[in-house]
Amino acid sequence: MSVGIVGYGAHLPRRRIKVEEIAKVWGADAPSYKKGLELLQKSVPALDEDTITLSVEAVRNALTRAGGIDPADIGALYIGSESHPYAVKPSGTIVAEAIGAVPSCHTADFEFACKAGSEAMFVAYGLVKAGLVKYAVGIGGDTSQGAPGDALEYSAAAGSAAFIMGDDPDKMLATVDETYAFMTDTPDFWRREHQFYPSHGGRFTGEPAYFRTTLGAVNGLLEKANLKPEDFRWAVFHQPNGKFPARVAKMAGFTEEQYDVGRLVPLLGNTYSGASPLGLTAILDVAQPGDRIFMCSYGSGAGSDAFVYTVQDRIREVQNLAPKTRWMLEENTIQVEYGEYAKMRRKIRLAGE
Amino acid sequence: MPSARSWRAYPQTYRLEASRCSGCQKTFFPPRQVCNACSGREFETFRMGYGGTVVTHTVIRTPGDQFQGEAPFAVGIIAMDDGPKMTTQIVDVPLEEIRIGMKVKLEFRRMYAEGHDGVIEYGHKAVPLRE
Numbered sequence: 334m335s336v337g338i339v340g341y342g343a344h345l346p347r348r349r350i351k352v353e354e355i356a357k358v359w360g361a362d363a364p365s366y367k368k369g370l371e372l373l374q375k376s377v378p379a380l381d382e383d384t385i386t387l388s389v390e391a392v393r394n395a396l397t398r399a400g401g402i403d404p405a406d407i408g409a410l411y412i413g414s415e416s417h418p419y420a421v422k423p424s425g426t427i428v429a430e431a432i433g434a435v436p437s438c439h440t441a442d443f444e445f446a447c448k449a450g451s452e453a454m455f456v457a458y459g460l461v462k463a464g465l466v467k468y469a470v471g472i473g474g475d476t477s478q479g480a481p482g483d484a485l486e487y488s489a490a491a492g493s494a495a496f497i498m499g500d501d502p503d504k505m506l507a508t509v510d511e512t513y514a515f516m517t518d519t520p521d522f523w524r525r526e527h528q529f530y531p532s533h534g535g536r537f538t539g540e541p542a543y544f545r546t547t548l549g550a551v552n553g554l555l556e557k558a559n560l561k562p563e564d565f566r567w568a569v570f571h572q573p574n575g576k577f578p579a580r581v582a583k584m585a586g587f588t589e590e591q592y593d594v595g596r597l598v599p600l601l602g603n604t605y606s607g608a609s610p611l612g613l614t615a616i617l618d619v620a621q622p623g624d625r626i627f628m629c630s631y632g633s634g635a636g637s638d639a640f641v642y643t644v645q646d647r648i649r650e651v652q653n654l655a656p657k658t659r660w661m662l663e664e665n666t667i668q669v670e671y672g673e674y675a676k677m678r679r680k681i682r683l684a685g686e
Numbered sequence: 687m688p689s690a691r692s693w694r695a696y697p698q699t700y701r702l703e704a705s706r707c708s709g710c711q712k713t714f715f716p717p718r719q720v721c722n723a724c725s726g727r728e729f730e731t732f733r734m735g736y737g738g739t740v741v742t743h744t745v746i747r748t749p750g751d752q753f754q755g756e757a758p759f760a761v762g763i764i765a766m767d768d769g770p771k772m773t774t775q776i777v778d779v780p781l782e783e784i785r786i787g788m789k790v791k792l793e794f795r796r797m798y799a800e801g802h803d804g805v806i807e808y809g810h811k812a813v814p815l816r817e
């Protein structure tokens with residue numbers, strides 16, 4: 334029996350800040366960021382938005398597309414994030430309560446830098462495949478932060494994507510045909526306990542980390558599935574900036590036509606755990622039955638999870654049932670200036686705080 | 687401290703659970719014990735949809751401690767498409783653009799947090815409906 338995605342949904346904050354707006358505050362050169370990182374703007378969560386609120390909206394959109402499944406039949410719910418609102422107290426309990434999946438539901442919060450979301454998807458898929466639960470939800474969401482003035486500040490963004498895994502043939506939107514994980518201990522990016530902002534290894538984040546790990550997963554999965562890049566209609570990779578996914582795609586043998594739809598980062602920024610999952614939602618929004626999709630996440634530390642999906646006939650019936658990712662990204666937006674952005678991200682402390 | 691009262695209200699604040707009078711079909715949010723139209727005491731619980739319309743609104747410029755740093759913000763009465771009315775913040779829209787009759791959608795948001803070490807209270811706020 335095939336197991337796969339029976340519902341998917343995304344949610345993005347409406348606010349955006351342009352690279353120029355951040356650069357002018359720090360006297361930095363905006364054109365070099367735009368060209369060097371292929372970043373034009375990034376999403377900014379409001380004061381009342383966090384990983385939990387974005388994820389609740391994403392799951393609700395996924396439920397809408399899952400066509401009337403009873404939330405009580407969701408036997409597991411996992412959120413991957415590196416910005417869980419609480420240090421101690423799960424995010425998943427609040428999301429499960431908000432969608433009505435409680436109390437008979439297994440929940441855990443996952444962390445693994447930017448690949449925590451694909452981990453949640455992998456485990457949700459595995460539990461359905463094992464026959465332990467009827468439906469399981471995997472979520473990748475973040476409201477990530479970069480230190481003011483640091484290169485990360487130009488890209489650290491917010492968004493969430495949710496996938497309901499199941500084995501009901503009538504509800505199937507995209508089967509999961511094969512998976513592969515590639516992981517080594519590589520210290521390219523970290524945040525110690527009690528530190529507000531993360532540290533990174535500068536140039537060390539590229540070659541030995543992102544590219545080696547992503548390519549390891551890509552090649553491992555293609556070999557395991559006995560497929561070639563040209564067997565896929567679409568591909569989506571982790572996207573910390575605009576350049577990395579384009580370069581890794583070319584190195585692996587994929588074309589711009591395959592990766593362009595899922596590469597949201599120039600207009601969205603790096604949504605960390607949400608990055609490749611959100612790219613997948615944008616692909617599912619336009620995919621046709623029979624299309625094969627390649628997905629590969631990347632999380633510093635370092636590891637990649639890769640998936641092969643095949644889109645099913647029912648996709649056409651559900652694409653318009655909930656807001657499409659590109660619409661949220663490109664049209665449903667509010668531009669903010671640095672002052673409002675700093676307030677939104679609590680980069681300035683209020684008197685008495 | 688987290689309050690037992692807000693915890694008991696999670697079905698309403700998290701899932702928008704309302705009640706419908708079995709006698710006269712009038713809907714209530716939050717749910718009631720006795721129907722104020724027909725005095726009926728039997729209700730069925732249902733989950734409201736997220737759509738509604740602004741009935742009236744006001745701008746808060748001097749908020750309580752919990753909303754420090756957020757003012758000015760709008761609070762409105764929303765007539766839900768499923769019947770009941772509820773009071774909540776209207777966000778993600780310039781204050782001068784809020785209109786009576788404006789279509790809105792409820793989104794899950796942080797309502798307030800108790801300082802930097804207290805519990806975070808979640809609920810629903812209204813955003814303009816855009817399609």
Ligand SMILES: [Zn+2]
Pocket residue numbers: 707708709710711712721722723724725726
């Ligand atoms: Zn009545």
